[in-house]
Amino acid sequence: MSNRKHLTEAQRRTTPTIVRPYGDTTGDGMIQVSFTLPLPHDKRAEGAALQLARKMGMDPALVVHAKPIGPDFTFFVVYGSSNHLVDLSQVTVQERDYPLLTPYEVNAAIRERFGRKLVVVGACIGTDAHTVGIDAILNIKGFAGEKGLEYYTELDVVNLGAQVLVPDLVRAARSEHADAVLISQVVTQKDAHIHNTTHMTAAFREAYPAGAVPLLVAGGPRFEEGSEARLGVDRIFGRGTTPGDVASYLVHALVQRSTRKDHHDQHA
Amino acid sequence: MDRARLLAAQAGEPVVTLARSHTTVSVERATLRLAGLAGADHDGEPWVNHLVDAVRRQVGLEHGVALPVWDALSGGQARDLLTLAQRAAAGSASFRLPTGQDRASAGAAAAGAIGAGISRIDAQRRRREGLIAELGDAPRTPWIYLIVATGDIDEDIPQAQAAAREGADVIAVIRSTGQSLLDYVPEGATHEGFAGTYATQENFRLMRAALDETSRELGRYVRLTNYASGLCMPEIAALAGLERLDMMLNDSMYGILFRDINPIRTFVDQRFSRQIHARAGIIINTGEDNYLTTADAVDAAHTVTVSQLLNEYFAKEAGLADWQLGLGHAFEIDPAVPQSFRLELAHALLARTLFPDAPLKWMPPTKHMTGDVFRGYLLDGFFNLAGALTGQGILLVGMMTEAVVTPFLSDRDLALQNVRYVLDAAGGLAEDFAPPRDGFIQTRARHVLDEAVDLLERITQQPAGLAPQGGGTAYPPLLAAIAEGTFGLMKRPPDRGKGLEGVVQRAEGEHGYLNPAIDLLEATAEGQRA
Numbered sequence: 001m002s003n004r005k006h007l008t009e010a011q012r013r014t015t016p017t018i019v020r021p022y023g024d025t026t027g028d029g030m031i032q033v034s035f036t037l038p039l040p041h042d043k044r045a046e047g048a049a050l051q052l053a054r055k056m057g058m059d060p061a062l063v064v065h066a067k068p069i070g071p072d073f074t075f076f077v078v079y080g081s082s083n084h085l086v087d088l089s090q091v092t093v094q095e096r097d098y099p100l101l102t103p104y105e106v107n108a109a110i111r112e113r114f115g116r117k118l119v120v121v122g123a124c125i126g127t128d129a130h131t132v133g134i135d136a137i138l139n140i141k142g143f144a145g146e147k148g149l150e151y152y153t154e155l156d157v158v159n160l161g162a163q164v165l166v167p168d169l170v171r172a173a174r175s176e177h178a179d180a181v182l183i184s185q186v187v188t189q190k191d192a193h194i195h196n197t198t199h200m201t202a203a204f205r206e207a208y209p210a211g212a213v214p215l216l217v218a219g220g221p222r223f224e225e226g227s228e229a230r231l232g233v234d235r236i237f238g239r240g241t242t243p244g245d246v247a248s249y250l251v252h253a254l255v256q257r258s259t260r261k262d263h264h265d266q267h268a
Numbered sequence: 269m270d271r272a273r274l275l276a277a278q279a280g281e282p283v284v285t286l287a288r289s290h291t292t293v294s295v296e297r298a299t300l301r302l303a304g305l306a307g308a309d310h311d312g313e314p315w316v317n318h319l320v321d322a323v324r325r326q327v328g329l330e331h332g333v334a335l336p337v338w339d340a341l342s343g344g345q346a347r348d349l350l351t352l353a354q355r356a357a358a359g360s361a362s363f364r365l366p367t368g369q370d371r372a373s374a375g376a377a378a379a380g381a382i383g384a385g386i387s388r389i390d391a392q393r394r395r396r397e398g399l400i401a402e403l404g405d406a407p408r409t410p411w412i413y414l415i416v417a418t419g420d421i422d423e424d425i426p427q428a429q430a431a432a433r434e435g436a437d438v439i440a441v442i443r444s445t446g447q448s449l450l451d452y453v454p455e456g457a458t459h460e461g462f463a464g465t466y467a468t469q470e471n472f473r474l475m476r477a478a479l480d481e482t483s484r485e486l487g488r489y490v491r492l493t494n495y496a497s498g499l500c501m502p503e504i505a506a507l508a509g510l511e512r513l514d515m516m517l518n519d520s521m522y523g524i525l526f527r528d529i530n531p532i533r534t535f536v537d538q539r540f541s542r543q544i545h546a547r548a549g550i551i552i553n554t555g556e557d558n559y560l561t562t563a564d565a566v567d568a569a570h571t572v573t574v575s576q577l578l579n580e581y582f583a584k585e586a587g588l589a590d591w592q593l594g595l596g597h598a599f600e601i602d603p604a605v606p607q608s609f610r611l612e613l614a615h616a617l618l619a620r621t622l623f624p625d626a627p628l629k630w631m632p633p634t635k636h637m638t639g640d641v642f643r644g645y646l647l648d649g650f651f652n653l654a655g656a657l658t659g660q661g662i663l664l665v666g667m668m669t670e671a672v673v674t675p676f677l678s679d680r681d682l683a684l685q686n687v688r689y690v691l692d693a694a695g696g697l698a699e700d701f702a703p704p705r706d707g708f709i710q711t712r713a714r715h716v717l718d719e720a721v722d723l724l725e726r727i728t729q730q731p732a733g734l735a736p737q738g739g740g741t742a743y744p745p746l747l748a749a750i751a752e753g754t755f756g757l758m759k760r761p762p763d764r765g766k767g768l769e770g771v772v773q774r775a776e777g778e779h780g781y782l783n784p785a786i787d788l789l790e791a792t793a794e795g796q797r798a
Contacts (some may be wrong), residue, residue, distance in 0.1 A: 036678045067681075070430060075678045132446030132462060140562060140758060141526045143445070145634070145670075150528075150758065151562060159528065161766065 017088045029081040031058065036075050041068035049076040057084045098252035103152050106247045110154035113255050117156045120149055120250065121173050121214075122182040123164035126196035130186035131162045133219055137182065137243050146242045155247070166200050170207045173214055180215040180250050185223070193220055194231065201232030215253055217246070269622060272717065275724035276577035282744030284585055287539040290532060291781065293451070293770035295540045296320045296333040298502035299785045301510075302385030303378070305349040306469060308455040315353035316503070317452050322356035326363045330775040332783045334378035336363035339370060342377055349381075367779065379784035386547065386788050389509035393549040396512055399480070400489045406437035407488065408695065410630065410655055410663035412687055414680065417442035419461035421471045425478045430677075432482045432490045435684050438515060438662065440493035441475060443467050448498025448527050449766060453507070467494050467504055472511035491515055493553070496541045497523055499533070499767045505541035509548035515594065515662075516545060519555035520582045521575065524750060525758045526558055530765035531747050535582075542586035543789035546796060552588065553662070554579040557598035557631035559755070565600040565635075569615050570719035571755060572597050576619060577724070578746075580626075587793030590625035594662050598631035599651040607708065609650055614712035616658040617703070621713070627661025630654075637670040644668040645686065652690035659698040663687065727754060 023030025033053070039045040046063050053061035061080030069075050101109065110118055122138050124131050136143035138159045140150040150157045158176050160169065173181050183200060185193035197218050204213050219237040228236055235249060297316040308314045323329065323336050337352065345361055346352035355361040366374045406412075414436035416428045428439045444461030447454075457474060458466040465471060472494065479490045491514035496505040501518070508516050520538055523529040545552055556572040556579075563571070576595045583593055597619050601608045619628055632651045637644045648666035655663045665683045667675045675683070703709035730745035730752070743751070743762050753759035774781035 034678065036676065069677055069681045070433060073677060075681060130446075131449055135446060135449060135527075139527060147562060 019086045021082055031082050032079050034077045036073050038072060039074055040071060041066060041074040045074045053078045053080055057082050059083055098249050101248045106152055106251050107154040109251050117154050118179045119156045119176050120180050121158045121176055121178040123160035123169050124162040124184045125164050125166055125169060125200055126192060133186055134184035137246050142243050144242045146244045148243045149247055152247055166203045170203050178214045179254055180217060182217045185220040193222060197231045272577055272721050275728055276581045278728045279746045280578055280581040283535050283746050286744055287536045289774055290536045291329060291772050291774055292533055292536050293320055294500050294502045294537055296329060298506040299783055301503055301506045302785050303349060303381040305353060312455060314452050318357040319353040323363050327365050329772040331365055332781050334784055335366055335374050335782050338378040339366040339374040342373060375782055382784045389548045392512040403483055404488045410660045411437040413438040413662050413664045415440045415442055417464045419465050420459040421457050421465055421474055424465055429478060429482045438491040438493055441465055443495050451499045453500050453503050469507045472507055472513060476512055501537040502540040505544040509544050515551040515553055518552040520579050522555040522558060524760050525755055528765050530768040531750055531760055531762045533767040533771050539586050542583055542588055543793055546587035547789055547792045551592045551594050553594040553629045554596045556596040560598045560600040561635050569716045570723055573716060573720035574723050587796040589796060593626040594629040595623055595626050596629045599633050599654060600635050603636055610708055611712060612654050614709040616654055618713040618716055620658050629662040630660035631664050632666025634670050639672050641668040649686055652687050653694060656690055656694050657697050657701050
């Protein structure tokens with residue numbers, strides 16, 4: 001306890017733990033915000049904007065610009081000093097367990113670590129005909145402004161489409177020498193997504209020698225977070241996942257896997 | 269320039285021949301929609317799908333859907349198309365291929381029913397022309413094009429009306445993610461979509477009616493845009509014509525390259541949809557901006573030109589006139605590249621010079637919008653200036669919050685202020701702007717055109733008859749080039765891709781394929797070309 005406090009004080013001497021926004025003078029706390037209120041533009045609306053600014057901790061606050069947007073809305077730009085202090089000792093940062101890479105970095109990492117393209121096989125399995133998820137991740141068109149995995153020059157993408165039977169998926173994965181298999185499940189009636197996924201993982205474990213199963217990834221809006229082990233997959237991705245998330249994860253997981261394998265080979 | 273056009277025609281012609289010798293399930297469904305068949309069963313499967321599937325199962329689609337369907341109707345199996353489709357869905361309709369006199373009378377009955385649909389499209393075109401004459405048109409060019417996308421038609425309508433009041437001349441309703449891969453058109457008014465609203469006949473009708481109301485209020489005709497792309501391109505085109513949409517996104521290769529839709533399916537569907545657009549007086553918007561979002565905008569500039577030339581060839585062949593060609597391009601050069609704005613001007617001017625009578629569609633920066641909204645606002649200002657300076661016809665309004673959030677009300681207002689400032693301050697500058705002979709801009713434009721000609725030469729010299737899977741079929745050189753990955757990064761062989769199972773080779777000869785819609789539309793195209 002005392003040890004920890006001591007450390008904090010030592011830090012305090014070199015870098016401040018309390019900071020305020022910087023306008024043009026240290027400690028002035030100056031910030032700028034803009035927002036729209038659903039009010040016609042008049043004095044009352046400007047007063048309302050000032051009240052909001054004060055409640056956000058801006059004091060003094062100055063409405064420097066107010067402009068009507070149609071008859072029912074007003075747009076404001078407000079400058080002011082924020083009376084909040086930032087305590088750096090209380091800042092916690094949650095890191096994802098793999099680094100987010102750009103497509104360029106993904107391609108470079110694959111070239112460097114594998115010296116060949118990685119093969120990704122994707123499908124909607126079972127009766128699920130909703131390819132919106134798998135297509136958002138795989139099609140070059142992509143999702144949320146990010147290009148799909150087809151865009152990555154070092155990824156060889158085979159999209160089998162909808163209503164793929166598990167034996168067909170396993171066969172395709174084997175013939176394409178898949179490094180990773182992505183399945184998408186949108187329909188959740190009677191837990192179809194759970195049954196389909198466990199059926200799929202069992203089939204892969206049966207068809208491949210131990211330790212040679214491709215990386216198995218499941219995606220869909222209704223999978224429970226942290227249920228990877230129960231479903232037998234390496235990773236689950238939920239709503240809002242972008243192609244960049246998936247590509248970064250694939251590189252991270254496959255590099256880890258090949259490193260483990262190298263160690264294993266050295267010891268053997 | 270003449271050489272580039274000649275090469276584009278050389279590359280396109282065999283593809284047109286291929287399109288003329290095939291049909292697709294969606295072309296046949298569109299034909300039934302023109303004859304007035306609408307609606308869906310309680311699971312949402314449209315009646316046109318039921319009827320086409322039943323005909324295909326029993327007698328195949330090689331002769332088209334019209335002969336067996338109107339033969340069954342005149343044989344007394346049902347009193348109308350809807351009842352016949354319902355019976356077909358229940359498995360109690362039987363179809364045959366009529367011959368002789370039966371074939372002639374089924375064909376005539378089909379032509380009557382389908383002709384009525386085409387007449388409705390003609391009436392909608394006249395209505396548009398009438399409204400423009402009565403209310404007035406957009407006050408200037410470029411037309412200001414704004415996007416609405418909430419997923420719920422009831423939310424879209426007030427947003428679209430507000431956007432029009434704020435100065436938009438054209439409203440585009442973005443479709444739900446993934447609609448392009450549905451092999452049916454959803455029914456009715458829809459309230460949930462993924463990052464967009466489903467294109468349905470009812471949604472089209474509701475939005476057009478709302479904008480008609482706003483057009484009256486504003487004293488200018490506000491245009492409506494949607495997407496004729498994906499697996500149901502011909503059906504969406506038919507619905508657009510019937511419900512008086514004014515512009516449709518419709519690219520010759522976008523679905524193939526970016527959506528992995530089968531190339532033959534795409535070219536067959538595209539020809540039919542463009543014939544409808546031609547008839548309906550709809551302006552098409554092509555999708556060349558997509559090439560620049562996936563490839564470097566300087567290195568790939570010539571692929572835009574090649575695609576514009578191909579789009580022009582296919583469009584004119586289908587009967588579209590120059591004023592209907594909203595050929596696309598985009599402001600996507602990395603701002604860190606020295607002289608990036610001069611390069612943009614060179615590319616935009618090249619398109620303007622190559623297609624002097626087409627209303628070019630000018631797309632704003634997206635790839636280099638970083639989340640720094642202030643810098644983005646400046647970039648959009650330069651985009652607007654380039655548009656004014658090079659006489660673009662349709663200007664899609666850039667948002668400073670591109671890649672950050674769905675635009676706020678204030679983002680849209682600021683974006684429109686940006687456009688208005690530039691057009692008011694510099695709208696006439698195109699008149700004074702003539703880049704010096706052999707200067708930077710002219711030299712760059714010439715270089716891009718040379719590269720485009722080289723690429724077209726490579727495409728036309730692609731050994732014809734190359735079948736990627738070693739089969740016996742000979743494919744046109746353009747399809748071979750697409751299979752080789754000439755465009756973008758994608759290799760799309762003609763025997764792969766989504767929707768392939770919906771492609772059918774037409775039966776030949778006088779006892780062969782019959783589609784009264786195509787016969788009627790061909791006549792329009794002939795007239796246009798003559």
